[in-house]
Amino acid sequence: xxxxxxxxxxxxxxxxxxxxxxxxxxxxxxxxxxxxxxxxxxxxxxxxxxxxxxxxxxxxxxxxxxxxxxxxxxxxxxxxxxxxxxxxxxxxxxxxxxxxxxxxxxxxxxxxxxxxxxxxxxxxxxxxxxxxxxxxxxxxxxxxxxxxxxxxxxxxxxxxxxxxxx
Amino acid sequence: xxxxxxxxxxxxxxxxxxxxxxxxxxxxxxxxxxxxxxxxxxxxxxxxxxxxxxxxxxxxxxxxxxxxxxxxxxxxxxxxxxxxxxxxxxxxxxxxxxxxxxxxxxxxxxxxxxxxxxxxxxxxxxxxxxxxxxxxxxxxxxxxxxxxxxxxxxxxxxxxxxxxxxxxxxxxxxxxxxxxxxxxxxxxxxxxxxxxxxxxxxxxxxxxxxxxxxxxxxxxxxxxxxxxxxxxxxxxxxxxxxxxxxxxxxxxxxxxxxxxxxxxxxxxxxxxxxxxxxxxxxxxxx
Amino acid sequence: xxxxxxxxxxxxxxxxxxxxxxxxxxxxxxxxxxxxxxxxxxxxxxxxxxxxxxxxxxxxxxxxxxxxxxxxxxxxxxxxxxxxxxxxxxxxxxxxxxxxxxxxxxxxxxxxxxxxxxxxxxxxxxxxxxxxxxxxxxxxxxxxxxxxxxxxxxxxxxxxxxxxxxxxxxxxxxxxxxxxxxxxxxxxxxxxxxxxxxxxxxxxxxxxxxxxxxxxxxxxxxxxxxxxxxxxxxxxxxxxxxxxxxxxxxxxxxxxxxxxxxxxxxxxxxxxxxxxxxxxxxxxxxxxxxxxxxxxxxxxxxxxxxxxxxxxxxxxxxxxxxxxxxxxxxxxxxxxxxxxxxxxxxxxxxxxxxxxxxxxxxxxxxxxxxxxxxxxxxxxxxxxxxxxxxxxxxxxxxxxxxxxxxxxxxxxxxxxxxxxxxxxxxxxxxxxxxxxxxxxxxxxxxxxxxxxxxxxxxxxxxxx
Numbered sequence: 001x002x003x004x005x006x007x008x009x010x011x012x013x014x015x016x017x018x019x020x021x022x023x024x025x026x027x028x029x030x031x032x033x034x035x036x037x038x039x040x041x042x043x044x045x046x047x048x049x050x051x052x053x054x055x056x057x058x059x060x061x062x063x064x065x066x067x068x069x070x071x072x073x074x075x076x077x078x079x080x081x082x083x084x085x086x087x088x089x090x091x092x093x094x095x096x097x098x099x100x101x102x103x104x105x106x107x108x109x110x111x112x113x114x115x116x117x118x119x120x121x122x123x124x125x126x127x128x129x130x131x132x133x134x135x136x137x138x139x140x141x142x143x144x145x146x147x148x149x150x151x152x153x154x155x156x157x158x159x160x161x162x163x164x165x166x
Numbered sequence: 167x168x169x170x171x172x173x174x175x176x177x178x179x180x181x182x183x184x185x186x187x188x189x190x191x192x193x194x195x196x197x198x199x200x201x202x203x204x205x206x207x208x209x210x211x212x213x214x215x216x217x218x219x220x221x222x223x224x225x226x227x228x229x230x231x232x233x234x235x236x237x238x239x240x241x242x243x244x245x246x247x248x249x250x251x252x253x254x255x256x257x258x259x260x261x262x263x264x265x266x267x268x269x270x271x272x273x274x275x276x277x278x279x280x281x282x283x284x285x286x287x288x289x290x291x292x293x294x295x296x297x298x299x300x301x302x303x304x305x306x307x308x309x310x311x312x313x314x315x316x317x318x319x320x321x322x323x324x325x326x327x328x329x330x331x332x333x334x335x336x337x338x339x340x341x342x343x344x345x346x347x348x349x350x351x352x353x354x355x356x357x358x359x360x361x362x363x364x365x366x367x368x369x370x371x372x373x374x375x376x377x378x379x380x381x382x383x384x385x386x387x388x389x390x391x392x393x394x395x396x397x398x399x400x401x402x403x404x405x406x407x408x409x410x411x412x413x414x415x416x417x418x419x420x421x422x423x424x425x426x427x428x429x430x431x432x433x434x435x436x437x438x439x440x441x442x443x444x445x446x447x448x449x450x451x452x
Numbered sequence: 453x454x455x456x457x458x459x460x461x462x463x464x465x466x467x468x469x470x471x472x473x474x475x476x477x478x479x480x481x482x483x484x485x486x487x488x489x490x491x492x493x494x495x496x497x498x499x500x501x502x503x504x505x506x507x508x509x510x511x512x513x514x515x516x517x518x519x520x521x522x523x524x525x526x527x528x529x530x531x532x533x534x535x536x537x538x539x540x541x542x543x544x545x546x547x548x549x550x551x552x553x554x555x556x557x558x559x560x561x562x563x564x565x566x567x568x569x570x571x572x573x574x575x576x577x578x579x580x581x582x583x584x585x586x587x588x589x590x591x592x593x594x595x596x597x598x599x600x601x602x603x604x605x606x607x608x609x610x611x612x613x614x615x616x617x618x619x620x621x622x623x624x625x626x627x628x629x630x631x632x633x634x635x636x637x638x639x640x641x642x643x644x645x646x647x648x649x650x651x652x653x654x655x656x657x658x659x660x661x662x663x664x665x666x667x668x669x670x671x672x673x674x675x676x677x678x679x680x681x682x683x684x685x686x687x688x689x690x691x692x693x694x695x696x697x698x699x700x701x702x703x704x705x706x707x708x709x710x711x712x713x714x715x716x717x718x719x720x721x722x723x724x725x726x727x728x729x730x731x732x733x734x735x736x737x738x739x740x741x742x743x744x745x746x747x748x749x750x751x752x753x754x755x756x757x758x759x760x761x762x763x764x765x766x767x768x769x770x771x772x773x774x775x776x777x778x779x780x781x782x783x784x785x786x787x788x789x790x791x792x793x794x795x796x797x798x799x800x801x802x803x804x805x806x807x808x809x810x811x812x813x814x815x816x817x818x819x820x821x822x823x824x825x826x827x828x829x830x831x832x833x834x835x836x837x838x839x840x841x842x843x844x845x846x847x848x849x850x851x852x853x854x855x856x857x858x859x860x861x862x863x864x865x866x867x868x869x870x871x872x873x874x875x876x877x878x879x880x881x882x883x884x885x886x887x888x889x890x891x892x893x894x895x896x897x898x899x900x901x902x903x904x905x906x907x908x909x910x911x912x913x914x915x916x
Binding site: 002018019020022041042043044046049055056057058060061062063065066109112113127128129130131132 | 167168169170171172174195197198199202203205206215217219243266267268269270272273354355356
Binding site for chain 3: 028029034035036037038039040041042045047074075076078079087088089091092093095096097099100101102103104107133134135136
């Protein structure tokens with residue numbers, strides 16, 4: 001067993017886990033952050049996306065031991081008692097999610113994207129979210145939610161969709 | 167996963183010592199985007215995992231006497247945003263961009279991609295087309311190797327259990343060499359390559375020299391299409407000659423027939439990939 | 453509106469209380485600071501009539517906050533994890549199953565094999581599917597045995613130690629081959645065809661005689677897996693009263709209770725199923741999978757038992773969409789009016805029936821398309837093959853036939869030089885048309901919808 005200390009959502013948390021424990025398992029079972037989901041456990045679906053030191057990663061492909069001492073941001077860390085995070089608000093307003101299982105991963109990937117503070121096109125958004133699969137929505141509303149959040153947070157506009165383009 | 171011991175040496179020397187101490191039941195782990203998937207499906211413990219994800223000695227991209235040095239621990243995301251890569255070997259940016267998805271690229275390293283050595287690896291063709299060398303460190307010291315010698319077979323390289331891939335060096339004379347990488351997959355993202363390829367060449371007085379064409383996913387390892395190269399070498403680059411070289415390249419490959427694509431389809435893709443990368447490299451040199 | 457003074461007072465009280473707790477060394481509950489307590493309620497929920505108002509999904513907020521609890525997010529004290537061993541062979545007789553080595557593995561609390569289940573068969577129409585294969589394996593995803601252990605890894609390790617001796621039988625993968633008389637019979641029947649439907653309307657022989665052109669083509673569709681983001685998951689808890697409580701991703705809980713009552717031979721009123729928010733169903737979670745198995749494991753161990761499918765399980769052991777082989781023969785006048793249509797559908801029915809009978813029924817009736825076909829003959833067959841079970845998936849047979857009849861329509865239009873929209877408008881259902889089974893249709897808007905759709909999508913511009 002190894003002692004792992006993480007700064008999760010601004011709080012220091014410690015747990016003693018076997019070395020082969022993934023960051024995903026530790027977050028879900030030892031620290032009770034069940035937002036990140038097990039969709040495939042092999043890094044294909046993105047349902048386990050969390051931010052480690054600001055980078056979007058698949059928590060199922062990182063050992064908890066590799067994350068020792070790092071800053072981890074999960075879906076539970078976006079909102080506070082008083083403030084609902086703009087990405088979550090945008091997703092709710094446009095009804096981006098249906099069953100919701102892909103939601104935490106999508107929202108964390110969106111946060112990583114918007115934090116990069118660059119000019120964004122619809123295609124770049126699709127590229128940035130290509131690691132997050134959704135089976136319910138067909139992605140259209142999710143991208144609308146991302147654009148809504150991006151425009152509110154950065155004040156910039158994303159070029160409108162060309163209906164003829166793919 | 168099966169239980170294992172986990173150690174995280176602070177230095178490269180410490181890593182080599184750890185590898186030697188625990189050979190043969192020891193494995194290196196960095197990004198884990200391929201190796202952790204493997205570990206989740208095997209029934210034996212790897213023994214001791216030596217984690218190199220924090221080793222600063224294998225990070226960083228810098229210009230040295232020999233050329234451009236890329237640490238084996240550099241992630242695909244870091245390659246995509248590095249100004250020196252953009253200036254000297256921009257084809258590597260395309261190659262890094264097509265690896266998996268954002269999450270994969272944030273953890274996956276170029277060294278890991280080379281060492282995992284799947285035939286469809288995305289970083290192999292560009293590096294091979296630029297005559298890249300790899301530096302390997304072991305208990306007996308350093309050695310350099312070409313990629314052709316490094317890639318032995320599917321998922322097999324010349325790296326021993328107690329050795330560490332240190333860095334990749336792109337020779338000085340190939341910095342700025344016009345090159346292009348292309349990947350064909352069933353999807354735009356998170357796709358295994360059906361065929362990927364890279365071409366690099368110098369265009370001087372209308373004639374091309376030092377032509378390199380590397381093909382991936384169509385043989386047990388990434389290969390050079392040497393016969394196709396010799397069709398072009400020293401000659402004036404015309405559309406007809408490019409077409410001819412592309413057709414010759416098909417015969418040098420041995421693509422498989424599987425549920426993703428038939429052999430015939432992959433052959434078609436080889437021809438298109440070679441043609442497009444050559445044309446692109448030619449345009450880049452104008 | 454937040455009153456600043458009240459907030460400051462409240463925080464002071466909280467701080468004082470926390471200090472008192474610290475002094476008394478009481479265990480403190482960490483502050484949960486991640487969801488807003490004040491919510492703004494959408495106007496649609498505050499007024500009547502709400503019709504015409506913009507409403508938001510009630511679960512949207514919980515999803516966005518990551519607060520939705522799916523089955524795998526639930527943990528109960530003393531809960532065990534169960535995993536299922538899959539056959540890995542398409543068709544075989546089971547000679548023996550030996551779980552003794554698995555039972556000795558660390559952390560293993562109980563094992564279960566098919567012979568321990570009171571009634572080892574279930575299915576929405578034909579009860580031809582075993583919960584755990586006992587005598588014969590009919591597809592590689594068939595479950596052979598289940599293990600309940602303290603951790604998931606221990607359960608998976610124990611599966612490796614289960615020894616099964618198979619006598620392999622020849623597999624049958626092609627449904628048309630499976631239809632022939634001398635094909636290997638997968639179930640103890642005279643034929644692998646286990647369901648069929650025939651629809652006869654009018655006189656197709658005369659219809660074909662009257663036709664100026666006859667078009668024939670075969671259309672095939674492939675097996676599709678739902679891939680819900682959430683794998684199948686259930687938790688069973690057997691209590692000291694002999695009642696079982698299940699939390700399950702199951703979509704049809706009444707059917708589930710009936711199936712569990714039947715397979716475990718217990719009164720239905722002793723079974724309680726709590727269906728929680730599901731992470732995608734699409735038809736794949738419409739029948740029981742491991743519920744009776746984990747109920748028995750819970751009974752054996754006295755602990756709650758959770759079973760979550762791995763993604764591999766999802767692909768090989770959960771139901772999929774039927775591959776169809778459809779032979780269409782259509783006779784048309786030279787103007788493009790359909791005069792006769794003959795359809796043969798061979799439905800790859802997988803190893804077990806599941807929802808095939810419903811699929812077959814729907815597919816047959818819809819196979820002529822929303823078009824007036826006065827002379828119609830449809831023969832549809834569901835055939836066993838030693839492949840993954842085919843069951844319900846969005847459309848229940850409609851998507852496959854739609855692909856066929858619309859592609860066929862385009863082929864005919866191209867051959868006759870008629871505009872694709874025109875040929876459809878010429879043949880589409882009208883008010884009062886009769887369906888293939890003779891139902892007189894009302895509120896028919898096929899033509900209007902087509903025209904409106906083509907206008908909205910810019911069909912004419914696309915054609916240029």
